[in-house]
Amino acid sequence: MRGSLHLAVVISAALLAGCGVDMPGTPDGNGRVYVAIADTSGYISGEPGVPCYVDSAEVSIQSRTHQFTAVLLTGPDGVVALDDLATGRYYLFARKDVYIENNKKVFAGGMEFYITGEETVEDTVTVGLIATSELMINEIYYTGATCTFYMFDQFVELYNSSSDTLYLDGIILTRHYPAAEPDQDEVDYVKALYAYQFPGTPVTGREYPILPGQFVAIASDAINHSLYCPTSIDLSVADWECFNPLGSDYDNPGVPNLVNINPSRTSDYLIALSHNAVVIATGEEYTYEEYGDHGSIRLIIPLHTVIDGVEYATSATSTKELTINVDAGFAGIGMTKYSGQSVERRELGLDTNDSTFDFVIIAPPTPGYSHVQ
Ligand SMILES: [Ca+2]
Ligand SMILES: [Ca+2]
Ligand SMILES: [Ca+2]
Structure with a gap:
């Protein structure tokens, strides 16, 4: 209860063209999430205030409505993509460990999303420094x-x-x-x-x-x-x-x-x-x-x-x-x-x-x- 996670989720959710219109009655399991992990602090790299996409961030995706967990790493472009998601509500959590003067600092951020049918969810998650709790x-x-x-x-x-x-x-x-x-x-x-x-x-x-x-x-x-x-x-x-x-x-x-x-x-x-x-x-x-x-x-x-x-x-x-x-x-x-x-x-x-x-x-x-x- 320290408000330690500075979540700043930049919402730019967009349905891909063609989706969301006359949504076909497809079976579950074709949802797609495409998320970029960004840092704006300048700590990980780049300049403060300028979004910098984070390579090798660990991204966990867990369903809140059924049993499902996946852990992925972002590529050099700071992006993870996951296909074949069943209809449901999910939570995505991104983290990146950075060593600053030999002290491990954890940057983290998250977002929730809901997927139905063949929808694709695109978003950007900004990670922030977690103040170490006591x-x-x-x-x-x-x-x-x-x-x-x-x-x-x-x-x-x-x-x-x-x-x-x-x-x-x-x-x-x-x-x-x-x-x-x-x-x-x-x-x-x-x-x-x-x-x-x-x-x-x-x-x-x-x-x-x-x-x-x-x-x-x-x-x-x-x-x-x-x-x-x-x-x-x-x-x-x-x-x-x-x-x-x-x-x-x-x-x-x-x-x-x-x-x-x-x-x-x-x-x-x-x-x-x-x-x-x-x-x-x-x-x-x-x-x-x-x-x-x-x-x-x-x-x-x-x-x-x-x-x-x-x-x-x-x-x-x-x-x-x-x-x-x-x-x-x-x-x-x-x-x-x-x-x-x-x-x-x-x-x-x-x-x-x-x-x-x-x-x-x-x-x-x-x-x-x-x-x-
Ligand atoms: Ca124990
Ligand atoms: Ca006693
Ligand atoms: Ca007792």
């Missing part, structure tokens, strides 16, 4: 293990991608309120069903450091789950666990606790197995809101305190529940319950605020490290 959600393991209804081994992993020591004091980990709200992209807050908080003072506290490059695994319960489900994982070595003193939650005395701060909730930190969102916020500011008829309480958390948020969904056509101002897409598309699979950032520190691209499906889960290490 503290972020690196992995969410939520699907459950490959045992009958075993989903108590969930965890969320944080990562410090900055070169500075950061502090977890007072930070809130939420289970996002699982419903779409008509105004969710306009309001300046997010809602939380569950919220667990690190000890310490938000923002100014310096008791709970996370070092540059460090991972912090937060378990629902920090126990060796493989004792209960052989294919599950050992979370007795997790860095933290969630503890709810209002319920009958297990408390591993050797693992420090994030503690429930929603007074109407007695359950442990458990998140949905196929569609939900997880948010981390500074914890400096939040309010309670009653809803429903049973005195239930949810948290209202201002957007300006949100550090990161990730929405996941099995189906690409699910309705967004987390504002696109925090996350434009879904992690985990195609992942099923009790598969033992997890979602993790495809690259350490890469955060475009679109989880469809930032996350990949992995197995087994990797608490405390990354599949790309």
Whole structure:
């Protein structure tokens, strides 16, 4: 939620002559996309303000409406073309790594497009420098293990991608309120069903450091789950666990606790197995809101305190529940319950605020490290 991706998509979509007029009833699978990747910063080459087409940029194309992914490289003219696309909505993400004074800089940009029949979509995507994010959600393991209804081994992993020591004091980990709200992209807050908080003072506290490059695994319960489900994982070595003193939650005395701060909730930190969102916020500011008829309480958390948020969904056509101002897409598309699979950032520190691209499906889960290490 840092607005880190400077997307400047130059829209020049044009149908090729002859298309779009009396569109023939052709079968799906003849769509074509033809996209140029441009840089106007002058960093990659050329002069600032002048579009410069980018050679060897990696271009990923993923459907938002069906299972399809392709990865291509631009040619010397900065163009990629892909044929035989089925009817559907797609997201295209372009990136180029550039080394400036031995520091890797990532330039990225994206666009969405929709193709029907024999349509060709032509466009230009301008890539911009991604400001490296700092503290972020690196992995969410939520699907459950490959045992009958075993989903108590969930965890969320944080990562410090900055070169500075950061502090977890007072930070809130939420289970996002699982419903779409008509105004969710306009309001300046997010809602939380569950919220667990690190000890310490938000923002100014310096008791709970996370070092540059460090991972912090937060378990629902920090126990060796493989004792209960052989294919599950050992979370007795997790860095933290969630503890709810209002319920009958297990408390591993050797693992420090994030503690429930929603007074109407007695359950442990458990998140949905196929569609939900997880948010981390500074914890400096939040309010309670009653809803429903049973005195239930949810948290209202201002957007300006949100550090990161990730929405996941099995189906690409699910309705967004987390504002696109925090996350434009879904992690985990195609992942099923009790598969033992997890979602993790495809690259350490890469955060475009679109989880469809930032996350990949992995197995087994990797608490405390990354599949790309
Ligand atoms: Ca617990
Ligand atoms: Ca504990
Ligand atoms: Ca991991």
